Amino acid sequence: MLSILLVMIAVAYMLPFAFAVTSSFKSKAEILLSPIALPRSWSVRNYVEAIKRSNFAISLMYSLTITATAVAGITIAGATAGYAIARSHSALSLALLSFFGMSMFVPFQTIMIPLLRTAMSLRIVGSVPGLILIYIGLGCPLAVFLYYNYMRAIPRALEESAVIEGCTHLQVFRHIMLPLARPVTGVVAVLQGLWIWNDFLLPYLILQKPLTIPLNQVYFYHSFNRDWNYIMAMFVLSTVPVILLFLCFQRRIISGLIAGAVKQ
Amino acid sequence: MASRRTRYSTLGLALPALALYSVFFVWPLASGLYLSLTDWNGLAKTCNFVGLRNFAELLGDSLFVSSIVVTLKYAAFVTALQVALGLILALLLSSERIRFRPFLTTAFFLPKVMSAAIISVIWTFLFGNAFRGALGLIGMENTAFSWLGDPDRAIYSLGIVEIWHGLGYYMIILMAGITAIPSDVLEAAEIDGAGLWEKTFHVTLPLLAPTIGVCAILAAANSLRAFEIPFIMTAGGPGFSTTTLAYFIYNTAFQSKQFGYGCAAALYMLAGIMAVTLAQLRIVQRKGVEY
Numbered sequence: 001m002l003s004i005l006l007v008m009i010a011v012a013y014m015l016p017f018a019f020a021v022t023s024s025f026k027s028k029a030e031i032l033l034s035p036i037a038l039p040r041s042w043s044v045r046n047y048v049e050a051i052k053r054s055n056f057a058i059s060l061m062y063s064l065t066i067t068a069t070a071v072a073g074i075t076i077a078g079a080t081a082g083y084a085i086a087r088s089h090s091a092l093s094l095a096l097l098s099f100f101g102m103s104m105f106v107p108f109q110t111i112m113i114p115l116l117r118t119a120m121s122l123r124i125v126g127s128v129p130g131l132i133l134i135y136i137g138l139g140c141p142l143a144v145f146l147y148y149n150y151m152r153a154i155p156r157a158l159e160e161s162a163v164i165e166g167c168t169h170l171q172v173f174r175h176i177m178l179p180l181a182r183p184v185t186g187v188v189a190v191l192q193g194l195w196i197w198n199d200f201l202l203p204y205l206i207l208q209k210p211l212t213i214p215l216n217q218v219y220f221y222h223s224f225n226r227d228w229n230y231i232m233a234m235f236v237l238s239t240v241p242v243i244l245l246f247l248c249f250q251r252r253i254i255s256g257l258i259a260g261a262v263k264q
Numbered sequence: 265m266a267s268r269r270t271r272y273s274t275l276g277l278a279l280p281a282l283a284l285y286s287v288f289f290v291w292p293l294a295s296g297l298y299l300s301l302t303d304w305n306g307l308a309k310t311c312n313f314v315g316l317r318n319f320a321e322l323l324g325d326s327l328f329v330s331s332i333v334v335t336l337k338y339a340a341f342v343t344a345l346q347v348a349l350g351l352i353l354a355l356l357l358s359s360e361r362i363r364f365r366p367f368l369t370t371a372f373f374l375p376k377v378m379s380a381a382i383i384s385v386i387w388t389f390l391f392g393n394a395f396r397g398a399l400g401l402i403g404m405e406n407t408a409f410s411w412l413g414d415p416d417r418a419i420y421s422l423g424i425v426e427i428w429h430g431l432g433y434y435m436i437i438l439m440a441g442i443t444a445i446p447s448d449v450l451e452a453a454e455i456d457g458a459g460l461w462e463k464t465f466h467v468t469l470p471l472l473a474p475t476i477g478v479c480a481i482l483a484a485a486n487s488l489r490a491f492e493i494p495f496i497m498t499a500g501g502p503g504f505s506t507t508t509l510a511y512f513i514y515n516t517a518f519q520s521k522q523f524g525y526g527c528a529a530a531l532y533m534l535a536g537i538m539a540v541t542l543a544q545l546r547i548v549q550r551k552g553v554e555y
């Protein structure tokens with residue numbers, strides 16, 4: 001009995017998606033007159049229009065590029081720094097950890113205004129590579145902590161024997177430490193990937209053009225304010241990639257998010 | 265000699281992270297501290313040093329004070345319901361007697377993977393068209409009220425969106441906490457004759473207290489930063505009834521061009537969030553000792 005009740009609640013919980021999907025196939029008039037009913041015909045006209053009017057393909061490309069590059073950058077910067085701190089003397093590593101730790105408490109709005117000033121003086125306002133660099137700078141502290149914690153526990157004997165064999169530190173890092181720390185890389189990719197893919201305010205301030213998917217959705221909503229049929233088609237398009245990704249890697253994503261929560 | 269060179273070469277590996285973090289976080293934080301003491305307007309090359317005037321003026325700014333009240337209302341509403349509902353769901357979904365658990369977990373967690381900006385758009389639609397249509401179906405269209413247009417109600421309507429968005433996250437953290445409770449403790453309670461009710465209230469919940477505390481801290485810190493949902497759904501209105509602190513800072517800087525003033529407000533926000541987080545942390549730690 002309780003199971004059935006919970007299933008009903010869960011279905012109700014997902015009704016917003018159901019509304020979006022059904023509305024995305026209706027005409028504008030149909031949405032206003034019969035918002036609840038199923039669409040009269042399952043025409044994809046709204047999707048064709050929404051894709052054309054919003055340049056959806058371009059924003060998808062930008063979102064993918066920005067997220068993938070920034071996550072790769074965070075992984076590399078975070079793993080190298082985490083490794084360096086794990087292998088340095090205790091006083092120094094403590095100092096570096098607290099230096100990175102400062103960012104944990106600070107809400108984005110506290111640095112938002114001066115960050116834009118910094119971006120203006122570096123002339124990276126409106127620049128996609130600039131946005132990626134900012135993401136790496138803001139996203140690496142969490143990665144540093146996760147990698148530090150993990151690599152600290154890896155016995156030094158492994159590296160020492162590699163060094164005796166003639167490996168440089170970079171090679172040790174690249175061929176021994178990074179592969180060993182693969183679980184951390186998964187966690188970092190999930191946490192920072194979701195954050196960057198979904199982020200709104202930072203790209204809104206830095207790019208000032210509807211280049212990423214969340215920006216595109218919001219700009220589209222503002223410029224087609226009452227055309228709910230197009231807006232709903234756009235909503236479905238915007239959420240399908242991340243929902244598919246979630247359904248495929250559900251277990252890993254959930255465990256990644258839990259690991260992140262416990263660390264914070 | 266060799267050991268010193270080793271030390272420097274490992275430290276060199278920390279340079280990329282240190283450089284980008286310093287440029288895009290530490291430097292803005294430090295220059296924000298300085299800008300808060302000036303009347304910088306965002307465009308001028310120069311600005312005047314005004315000391316603590318911005319901080320003093322903010323305390324008398326009724327819009328700033330109201331944005332704090334709005335934010336606290338929102339955060340209290342969201343945090344209480346996210347943690348309470350998340351806990352109930354986690355307890356239910358951890359019970360072996362419930363079927364379809366993978367489906368239920370996915371359903372409640374799914375909104376979390378989506379952008380707050382994107383779900384704000386769909387909820388604007390739901391509050392406007394869909395709910396009215398649903399009430400129309402049961403012949404109660406006239407009783408429909410404006411979810412987003414009523415200044416007393418709008419902030420709680422936005423709270424509902426935030427709760428819907430984040431609830432599943434706290435649910436899975438709490439489920440992980442429940443899984444981590446050693447089964448022999450629960451078995452011992454069973455042998456002592458404890459029923460389901462007693463096991464839940466006298467064993468599970470006390471052992472779960474630190475995890476509940478972590479959830480409360482995360483939920484509070486998150487909802488105190490509310491920006492996207494009011495920005496997109498209500499633009500801070502009607503009136504200023506949904507202008508949260510984060511939104512006030514945004515407006516001060518980018519609408520009124522009072523960047524120095526906005527930096528000062530942002531530092532109040534930092535102090536507030538740190539105070540709330542540290543207070544909660546102390547409570548959680550004290551609770552942890554009790555059991």
